[in-house]
Amino acid sequence: MLHRATIGDFPRETAGSIFIVRIYTRMQTTLNKTIELSGIGLHSGRTVSMRLVPADIDHGIVFKRVDKEEGKNLIPAKHDLVTDTRLCTMITNEHGANVGTIEHLMAALRGCGVDNVLVEIDAAEVPVMDGSSIAFVQAIDATGIKEQKAARRAIKILKDITVQDGDKWVRLSPSNIPVYKGRIEFAHADIGVQEYALKLINGNFRHDVADCRTFGFLKEAEMLRAAGLGLGGSLENAIILDEHGVMNPEGLRCTDEFIRHKILDAVGDLALAGAVILGTYEGHKAGHALNNAILHALFADDSAWMPVDLHGEIDDSEIVTFTPADRAYGKTIN
Numbered sequence: 001m002l003h004r005a006t007i008g009d010f011p012r013e014t015a016g017s018i019f020i021v022r023i024y025t026r027m028q029t030t031l032n033k034t035i036e037l038s039g040i041g042l043h044s045g046r047t048v049s050m051r052l053v054p055a056d057i058d059h060g061i062v063f064k065r066v067d068k069e070e071g072k073n074l075i076p077a078k079h080d081l082v083t084d085t086r087l088c089t090m091i092t093n094e095h096g097a098n099v100g101t102i103e104h105l106m107a108a109l110r111g112c113g114v115d116n117v118l119v120e121i122d123a124a125e126v127p128v129m130d131g132s133s134i135a136f137v138q139a140i141d142a143t144g145i146k147e148q149k150a151a152r153r154a155i156k157i158l159k160d161i162t163v164q165d166g167d168k169w170v171r172l173s174p175s176n177i178p179v180y181k182g183r184i185e186f187a188h189a190d191i192g193v194q195e196y197a198l199k200l201i202n203g204n205f206r207h208d209v210a211d212c213r214t215f216g217f218l219k220e221a222e223m224l225r226a227a228g229l230g231l232g233g234s235l236e237n238a239i240i241l242d243e244h245g246v247m248n249p250e251g252l253r254c255t256d257e258f259i260r261h262k263i264l265d266a267v268g269d270l271a272l273a274g275a276v277i278l279g280t281y282e283g284h285k286a287g288h289a290l291n292n293a294i295l296h297a298l299f300a301d302d303s304a305w306m307p308v309d310l311h312g313e314i315d316d317s318e319i320v321t322f323t324p325a326d327r328a329y330g331k332t333i334n
């Protein structure tokens, strides 16, 4: 089992007697240079090649299917292009070009504070890697991040918004820093009830959730396989449980890896807002569908949010400084 603090070490800064932590940087960022990655697609079982290409200010995260017709192959990572949330989060453009299993890559980009990237990919799914975000985070850290000459955009939550499906729910509420809280309840003895809260500041994503893997049950994996899905799935890229326990010979990376992965998913799914969410996310038995539904509910209510330009630094009183941005900008990210 890993000791969480050994995954990475991000120095905190002190300014006089005031303890300063950073929400990454106050400026928008892109990558220093292009990252090339390849790996297996979870559902197709095929090898997928992907390039993360630096992009301009206000470009956002946009996927490009290089195996599709030029001019019809761009898919912006936006919540209103989500077309499937059953097994992963999939987005599809108006020409039918799609890409799935985007959430762990989106989480890595948001978690590392990367705003503007063109993701060139030659298949309909992002490589699953080890089932977590850590391979993407390590590649981003190895390449480095470049600040750009524009303030980082954020969406400030002004009031509580909740979406519910039976006993599952997701809520966004006002707070001065981005916080992600989750709770899961599984009858399986190795999972049980787990809760976790992540402040999305100061490199916490890297330390605390980035290496936490997706998980599933052997019975479900067999059903998926019979349906021609999950062909690339294995103990190499997911935690698999049967009735006796965790089947992976190496065991878990931490005892609450399951809820930490759910938090990772939420960071990735909420990144489809197109900007930092300045508020608290709470997910109770939540999944990709509710994570998408909460963004639709948020942007349907003009009184629930305002676009701001982040100044990025917070002190120990956790006050973030920001300036209101043009509402019209907010509309373009909706």
Ligand SMILES: [Zn+2]
Pocket (backbone or CB within 6 Å): 103, 104, 214, 261, 265
């Ligand atoms: Zn996931």
